Amino acid sequence: MLGVYNPARARLKLLLTFGGLAVLAAAIWWGNANLSSYNLRILNLAGINAILAVSMNLIFGFTGLFSLGHAGFMAVGAYTCALLTLPVATKDSIFLLAPLAWPFSVITLPPIAAVVCAGATAGLMAYLTGFPVLRLRGDYLGIATLGFAEIIRVVANNIPSITNGALGLKGIPSFASNLWWTWGCVGITVFVISRLVNSVYGRSLLAVREDEVAAEIMGVNRTYHKTVAYVIGSFFAGVGGALMGSLVTTIDPKTFGFTLTFNILIIVVAGGLGSITGSVLTSVIYTVLLEALRPIEASWRIGPLRVPEIPGLRMVVFSLVLLVIILFYQRGLFGGREFSWDRVLDWIDRRRSRKQGVRA
Amino acid sequence: MKEPKELSVRGLTMRFGGLTAVRDFELELARGELVGLIGPNGAGKTTVFNVVTGVYRPTAGSVSAAGVDITGWRPDRVCRQGIARTFQNIRLMKSLSVLDNVIVGHRLRLKSSLPAAILRTPGYVKEEQSMARECLELLDALGLVRYANAPAGGLPYGEQRRVEVARALATRPRVLLLDEPAAGMNPSESMALCQFIQRVRSDFDLTVLLIEHDMSVVMGICERITVLDHGETIASGEPADIQANQRVIEAYLGVGFKNVAAH
Amino acid sequence: MTWAVFAQNIVNGISLGSLYALVAIGYTMVYGILRLINFAHSDVFMLGAYMLFYIDFMFRLPWWLTFVLAAVLTGVLGITIERVAYRPLRQAPRISSLISAIGISFFIQNLGLVVFGGRPKPFPVPQFFSQSYMVGSVYMANISWVVPVFSGLLMLGLTMLVYRTKVGLAMRAISHDMDTSSLMSVNVDGIIAITFGVGSALAAAGGIMWALKYPQINPLMGTVPGIKAFIAAVLGGIGSIPGAMIGGMLLGMLEIMLVALMPTLSGFRDAFAYLVLIVILLARPTGLLGREFREKV
Numbered sequence: 001m002l003g004v005y006n007p008a009r010a011r012l013k014l015l016l017t018f019g020g021l022a023v024l025a026a027a028i029w030w031g032n033a034n035l036s037s038y039n040l041r042i043l044n045l046a047g048i049n050a051i052l053a054v055s056m057n058l059i060f061g062f063t064g065l066f067s068l069g070h071a072g073f074m075a076v077g078a079y080t081c082a083l084l085t086l087p088v089a090t091k092d093s094i095f096l097l098a099p100l101a102w103p104f105s106v107i108t109l110p111p112i113a114a115v116v117c118a119g120a121t122a123g124l125m126a127y128l129t130g131f132p133v134l135r136l137r138g139d140y141l142g143i144a145t146l147g148f149a150e151i152i153r154v155v156a157n158n159i160p161s162i163t164n165g166a167l168g169l170k171g172i173p174s175f176a177s178n179l180w181w182t183w184g185c186v187g188i189t190v191f192v193i194s195r196l197v198n199s200v201y202g203r204s205l206l207a208v209r210e211d212e213v214a215a216e217i218m219g220v221n222r223t224y225h226k227t228v229a230y231v232i233g234s235f236f237a238g239v240g241g242a243l244m245g246s247l248v249t250t251i252d253p254k255t256f257g258f259t260l261t262f263n264i265l266i267i268v269v270a271g272g273l274g275s276i277t278g279s280v281l282t283s284v285i286y287t288v289l290l291e292a293l294r295p296i297e298a299s300w301r302i303g304p305l306r307v308p309e310i311p312g313l314r315m316v317v318f319s320l321v322l323l324v325i326i327l328f329y330q331r332g333l334f335g336g337r338e339f340s341w342d343r344v345l346d347w348i349d350r351r352r353s354r355k356q357g358v359r360a
Numbered sequence: 361m362k363e364p365k366e367l368s369v370r371g372l373t374m375r376f377g378g379l380t381a382v383r384d385f386e387l388e389l390a391r392g393e394l395v396g397l398i399g400p401n402g403a404g405k406t407t408v409f410n411v412v413t414g415v416y417r418p419t420a421g422s423v424s425a426a427g428v429d430i431t432g433w434r435p436d437r438v439c440r441q442g443i444a445r446t447f448q449n450i451r452l453m454k455s456l457s458v459l460d461n462v463i464v465g466h467r468l469r470l471k472s473s474l475p476a477a478i479l480r481t482p483g484y485v486k487e488e489q490s491m492a493r494e495c496l497e498l499l500d501a502l503g504l505v506r507y508a509n510a511p512a513g514g515l516p517y518g519e520q521r522r523v524e525v526a527r528a529l530a531t532r533p534r535v536l537l538l539d540e541p542a543a544g545m546n547p548s549e550s551m552a553l554c555q556f557i558q559r560v561r562s563d564f565d566l567t568v569l570l571i572e573h574d575m576s577v578v579m580g581i582c583e584r585i586t587v588l589d590h591g592e593t594i595a596s597g598e599p600a601d602i603q604a605n606q607r608v609i610e611a612y613l614g615v616g617f618k619n620v621a622a623h
Numbered sequence: 624m625t626w627a628v629f630a631q632n633i634v635n636g637i638s639l640g641s642l643y644a645l646v647a648i649g650y651t652m653v654y655g656i657l658r659l660i661n662f663a664h665s666d667v668f669m670l671g672a673y674m675l676f677y678i679d680f681m682f683r684l685p686w687w688l689t690f691v692l693a694a695v696l697t698g699v700l701g702i703t704i705e706r707v708a709y710r711p712l713r714q715a716p717r718i719s720s721l722i723s724a725i726g727i728s729f730f731i732q733n734l735g736l737v738v739f740g741g742r743p744k745p746f747p748v749p750q751f752f753s754q755s756y757m758v759g760s761v762y763m764a765n766i767s768w769v770v771p772v773f774s775g776l777l778m779l780g781l782t783m784l785v786y787r788t789k790v791g792l793a794m795r796a797i798s799h800d801m802d803t804s805s806l807m808s809v810n811v812d813g814i815i816a817i818t819f820g821v822g823s824a825l826a827a828a829g830g831i832m833w834a835l836k837y838p839q840i841n842p843l844m845g846t847v848p849g850i851k852a853f854i855a856a857v858l859g860g861i862g863s864i865p866g867a868m869i870g871g872m873l874l875g876m877l878e879i880m881l882v883a884l885m886p887t888l889s890g891f892r893d894a895f896a897y898l899v900l901i902v903i904l905l906a907r908p909t910g911l912l913g914r915e916f917r918e919k920v
Contacts, residue, residue: 196474
């Protein structure tokens with residue numbers, strides 16, 4: 001959106017951005033040093049969910065492609081990264097069903113290279129599958145992409161020489177238990193995707209979402225743009241999957257069922273379709289809420305009465321909370337709005353002028 | 361050598377299953393012409409537009425633009441070849457701002473690559489700025505600049521039509537196809553529209569093909585008119601000839617009108 | 624493969640296919656009317672089986688009565704779900720009701736885990752169903768013919784309901800155009816409730832018969848047959864009732880035949896269903912009998 005260019009405000013915004021990043025960096029540095037490993041794990045998981053949600057928002061929220069394939073791309077990313085980071089000795093000890101195929105059997109890469117490879121493999125997979133299915137529309141696209149994700153999962157179950165079959169991979173190096181890793185990746189994801197959607201290319205993605213036919217007649221190559229969104233979104237799904245594998249250190253095909261996709265979808269919709277801010281914040285709220293509900297499962301003591309422990313109760317309450325949110329915030333918690341310094345500054349200006357108005 | 365026609369449609373037939381929407385349609389537009397395409401509802405006018413712009417692939421026949429055969433091309437390639445259109449039922453990107461709508465039209469000349477756009481290279485930023493400036497100028501020229509940042513879907517109906525024209529013009533077309541631009545307008549609005557179309561044609565050096573039901577518009581500004589009925593071309597010529605053509609009168613008013621008129 | 628084994632597989636295929644079809648109808652009816660993928664349908668399927676389990680456990684009624692009661696109660700439950708979770712969202716963006724459906728599905732599954740427990744329960748199978756004998760050289764249990772015959776009867780009844788009654792006419796009218804139907808004094812809310820009731824009762828019947836075939840029930844038992852039935856509905860062209868029946872039969876038959884003809888690929892059985900789906904969608908983007916839509920430009 002174009003406005004009147006105001007150099008003073010532009011400088012202020014740049015300053016605020018750097019200030020904000022510095023505060024965030026300090027928070028990460030402090031958190032890494034002082035938080036318990038349990039709390040760190042929750043924050044890391046929140047970060048990973050944010051990566052997944054923002055990437056799904058690019059595909060669904062901004063481009064309008066109802067894709068339910070996220071879990072599949074996460075699986076591809078997670079397996080790729082795990083196979084590339086596991087030490088060769090560990091690999092030898094886990095692959096009992098069948099020996100690990102070359103070249104994975106001999107190489108170990110540093111985490112950064114492995115995560116990039118994970119994203120790239122997921123992106124490539126998206127490119128190959130997107131080519132046929134992206135011409136489907138609406139719910140048909142959703143079910144076909146869900147199908148691809150499930151096929152990936154079933155295949156993972158049946159190629160033991162690469163995935164170790166149903167036994168999965170254990171002892172994955174846990175570099176992602178570091179906030180720099182997870183939230184650093186959140187930063188990169190948000191940077192790339194917000195830059196993309198705010199560029200002229202992004203306008204074309206929105207145009208495709210709003211009216212495919214009209215966009216195409218205005219010269220927008222819809223297949224190209226859909227593929228771009230799908231591949232970039234899946235790249236980051238692969239990155240998210242890689243980090244998740246590293247965080248939980250154990251993966252098997254069951255980890256990547258379509259429930260995982262649904263969870264991300266819920267975050268994206270609850271945060272507001274087309275709002276990156278909403279996706280990130282809702283990821284944090286969602287992850288923290290899920291943990292915060294844990295105490296209700298514990299056994300209670302009300303006077304002489306003892307309520308026994310009820311495992312699973314938090315998920316019941318959680319789904320109820322979810323339903324209430326969906327029923328009462330139909331546009332999502334942040335309703336497609338984005339955070340911007342302009343918005344904050346305008347708000348401060350308004351407050352100030354109102355106060356002065358009262359005084360005068 | 362003779363200059364090739366801006367748009368030339370030859371022997372165009374379009375069948376949907378058993379229904380023939382258009383049969384053996386012929387049309388040639390010379391540079392700078394303003395031609396009307398009229399006919400009763402369901403005559404196949406919009407189908408002609410859809411085939412020309414690549415929405416449908418014709419059953420038979422060919423379409424060429426400035427000498428290039430574009431039959432069966434994808435819509436976005438047709439657009440790059442210099443053909444733009446508006447829609448009968450306005451199809452703006454409703455939640456996008458007016459400026460963004462126009463930028464989407466302008467976008468096909470973007471040279472910067474996707475990575476450049478994400479990295480905001482100086483080249484890209486410059487291109488984006490000049491693109492925004494050109495689009496604002498275009499909106500200004502059409503008297504729409506005050507809506508630039510408003511969501512397109514919230515504009516009054518008549519203004520939305522003009523935004524559609526602006527969006528089409530942003531693609532820098534040689535040929536502009538207008539599908540019932542006066543639909544839903546009152547007579548004074550239609551008059552203003554006529555002037556608008558003529559001005560746009562001369563300012564942007566366009567060739568215009570116009571579908572319209574409002575006869576005052578068609579007869580007022582078109583230099584030539586082609587009449588379709590049930591997919592068949594029943595007349596073609598200058599406005600005065602068309603007005604006097606018996607088949608056209610019958611198509612519009614039914615056989616027997618002659619007798620009524622005689623009384 | 625001998626003829627006997629082949630015949631045996633045909634019987635199995637029909638049996639599995641008719642169950643898929645029965646559940647697919649529920650998906651397709653709801654989709655036809657609300658354009659909603661009712662992800663909670665597979666959990667309604669599971670609840671049907673539990674409903675029978677508990678009614679049987681508590682009241683020891685004659686089996687057929689238990690069955691009817693379980694189906695009716697599950698139908699009522701389906702109506703309740705629609706009332707609570709979908710009706711308030713009818714004017715909302717379509718994705719909201721989809722999320723609501725996912726939320727309901729999570730809720731039922733988790734509540735099931737808490738209330739019923741995660742451990743599988745043995746399902747009471749009356750002796751009649753498990754009795755088996757040889758027909759020629761084919762081994763048949765009564766359940767093998769009861770499932771397709773009974774599913775067939777239910778589908779016949781449903782077809783009569785949809786194509787021969789006023790309620791059915793109203794359903795078809797709403798699926799064409801809800802707003803116009805309500806202007807024509809069709810009681811939209813009522814008809815949608817009936818649709819959910821009927822669809823859920825069919826899912827319950829499907830769940831119970833599934834449990835008769837595989838007599839272990841658990842709160843997540845609906846997931847796999849549910850998603851398969853959904854695939855069947857999409858295969859057949861979602862929104863089309865005959866499509867759901869054909870899709871279900873086709874999918875059941877293909878699955879059984881894949882395992883029978885290529886036993887080495889049996890690990891890929893679940894992927895196969897999706898593969899069939901994708902291939903069919905690529906050839907016919909709206910399924911076998913789906914209404915082809917040509918967008919008006």
